[in-house]
Amino acid sequence: MAYLVLARKYRPQTFEEMSGQEHVVRTLSNALKSGQLAHAFLFTGPRGVGKTTSARLVAKCLDCVEGPTATPCGVCAPCVEIAEGRSVDVIEIDAASNNGVDNVRDIVEAVKYRPARDRFKVFIVDEVHMLSAGAFNALLKTLEEPPEHVKFVLATTDVHKVPETIVSRCQRFDFRRLTQQQLVAQLRKVADAERLAVSDAALALVARSAEGGMRDALSMLDQVRAACGDSASDAEVAEAVGAVDAGAVGRIAGALVGRDGAAVLAELAGLHARGQEMKRVAEELVRHLRDVVVAKLVPQAPLDRTDAERREVLAQAEAAPAAQLTRLFDLVQAAVAEVKVAEQPRYALEVALLKACFLAPGAEVQELLARLDGLGTGGGAPRGGSGSALAGGTPGCAAGTKPSAPAARPSSTATAAASSTATSTATSMAKAPAPPAAPREPAPSPSSGAKDDPAAPAADRWRAAVAEVERASPALANALKHAVLTGLTDGEVAVRMSPGMPLSTVERRRADIEALFARHFGRPVRLELAKAPPGAEPAAPSPAAAPQSLAQAEQAERAARTSRVTGAARAHPGIQQATRILDGEVTKIEEL
Structure with a gap:
């Protein structure tokens, strides 16, 4: 007798023998027991997980002499012929090679005739997604309203290629990949039945290579026996199936x-x-x-x-x-x-x-921040812990080096910058929160009456007046910030507009500005506007000379603040110690 491969020899003959598809088995068994069985089914899922086997089991359950039943006898003529694939009333069609309209017309014609012997005529269409569009259309009417003696079982590995009009006419069952434990358990049963001496680790390797398909797993086990005989080591099994040990x-x-x-x-x-x-x-x-x-x-x-x-x-x-x-x-x-x-x-x-x-062992970001805080205060990196990236262990790092204690406790600005630097390994990035701006002359508290301080310098009075405008209209305040104050008397404010700011922008809102100035100064104030000389360019802010406009003053303040922050960050003892330990450098500092 010709050799029968394991995938065919151990094909399940009852629903109880099915592995890994309990949801499908339960639904079909309940439908058979209650007699509420649909006329068309769509089985979809990966290759080798039991779609065609389940279709044949459905046919056996329907045509068994004791049926319809969820437990066919397996010994009657219909059961034996269906299992062997030679039943005249169970027609299996490969849609990959019979995918035309004429092939579907043959099915439509065959549906009209009653079964030759059995209770139902069952059409099993494998790889149904390979049918052409015309073939699907030709099948629609018959699939929706077949005769009582006809059942359809469609199987596919690519359900997204099946038209929705077909899917909606069938009961859909999604078959799952088998887990590694399910595959190993089934392979162990087959190996024991075939008296194959293979370890569970070797069977696990076969199961992993099968990627959830029982047919693939049994085919690989066949290959292992052909290559290694009835006894195989783990290495021989890995070599036979081409898998990684x-x-x-x-x-x-x-x-x-x-x-x-x-x-x-x-x-x-x-x-x-x-x-x-x-x-x-x-x-x-x-x-x-x-x-x-x-x-x-x-x-x-x-x-x-x-x-x-x-x-x-x-x-x-x-x-x-x-x-x-x-x-x-x-x-x-x-x-x-x-x-x-x-x-x-x-x-x-x-x-x-x-x-x-x-590479140095990894560590949590919070742990690194805590260590650099310790470096900044002279306490050194804490010992122990899961990852000692800062304490040593990396080739080229100064292991065991203790940070020198700083002369004075660093400011909160520099400490925040040092904490941010800890998140870099080869290139450090320090982020320091911006300190408050240089103290300005406080404006009088808002109350009824004037908010101006006549004793203050003209520049500070002008800044306070523009701030009053900014609360009402940021756009107007922006135009005034780019203007140069040329005079400030009890009843008049004289400014020269910036070359890039048209005079008409402020001229249209003169009345609004003068009303705001009157509220701030506590008296009527006239705004005197002048144009910048033709071709004049705004002077660049210089540390040695006073800025010409509020915009330039603010720009100079920002530059000074940034210089202070970056200088404090680079000079911080914790950051200097971190760059030495990490063998890196500070390439960028950002203000928060």
């Missing part, structure tokens, strides 16, 4: 967590000698580190792994802080893209993993 991936992850570069190189050399593709090694390592990070951050989250693999993942999650694990994941994830385009993928992956090994 999960044990080697776990050992590489453990070496990364333990900062053991020699072990990383040894494992990569072994995988390379066995012909493993470095891109796949990197991808499997990313998958493994993802599970480690999840186990660390969300311990209650389920992991699609065997018990032995889950114990290894949990042990690695406990061996390092979360910041270090997420940093390792980021570095290896970036290495996947580098390996894809590298001319020497092995060397690219080796260097990337060594960099992940020997």
Whole structure:
């Protein structure tokens, strides 16, 4: 007798034998028991998860001599013939090669005739999404109102290609990918029945390579037996299915967590000698580190792994802080893209993993801020903790260097700048909150009556008057800020407009400005406007000369404030100590 592959030999013959599709089995069984079975079904899902098998089971349940029933006998003539694919009343059609209108017309004609022997005539259309638009249209009427003796079961892996008019006429069932545990459990049953000596780790490797498909998993197990016989080691199984050895991936992850570069190189050399593709090694390592990070951050989250693999993942999650694990994941994830385009993928992956090994351990941002605050106050970096990026451990860093105590406690401005600098590793960026502006002459409190102080300098009186205008109209105040004060007497304010500001802009609102000035000065005030000389340019603000306008004065104040902030930040002892420890430099300082 010809050899029957495992995928066909162990195809489920009852709904109870179906694995991983409990929601489909439950719904179909209830419909069969109650007699409320639809006339058309649409089975959709990935390859090899049981769509065609379920379609044949539906046919067996309908045409069994004891049916319709959810538990066909499996021994009667209809059950046997349907299982063997030779029943005259169960017509299986491959839409990939029979996708034309004429093929659908044959179905429409066959629907008119009653079954030759069985209770129902069942049409199973596989890969239905391959039908042409005309074929779908020809099937619509028959699919919506078939005779009582006809049932349709449509199966597809690309349901989005099936027209909505077809989907709406069927009961849709979405088949899921099988989990690794479900695949391993089924593979173990098949291996024991076939007397194959393979470990659970080897079966897990086969299940992982199958990507959720039972048919793929059984086909790979067939390949393993053909390559290795009835007994196979884990390495032989990995070589037979062309997969990356999960044990080697776990050992590489453990070496990364333990900062053991020699072990990383040894494992990569072994995988390379066995012909493993470095891109796949990197991808499997990313998958493994993802599970480690999840186990660390969300311990209650389920992991699609065997018990032995889950114990290894949990042990690695406990061996390092979360910041270090997420940093390792980021570095290896970036290495996947580098390996894809590298001319020497092995060397690219080796260097990337060594960099992940020997860079300083990661630390939380809050921890780094606390340490730099300690540097700024002379307390030094606190010992202990999960990541000691600032205390040493990075080649080229001054490990063990104690920060010198500052002569005086730094200002809050510089301390804030030092805290922001801690977030940079190679290049430091300091951010310092802006200190309050230089003290101005306080304006009199708003009350009924004048707000002007006649004893104050003219420049301060003018600034207070413009501030009064700004509260009512920011646009008018902006025009006045660019004007130059030329005279300020008891009843008159004389200004010369800026060359870039048209005189008409202020002239139109003269009455409003004079009313605001009158309220501020406590007496009627006339605004005298003058044009700037033709071709005149506004003088640039200079520290030695007084500014000509309020806008220039404010610009000079901002420049002075920025200079003070940047100077204080660069001179701060904590920032100077951080740049020495991190071997970096301050390239940019931002005011908050």
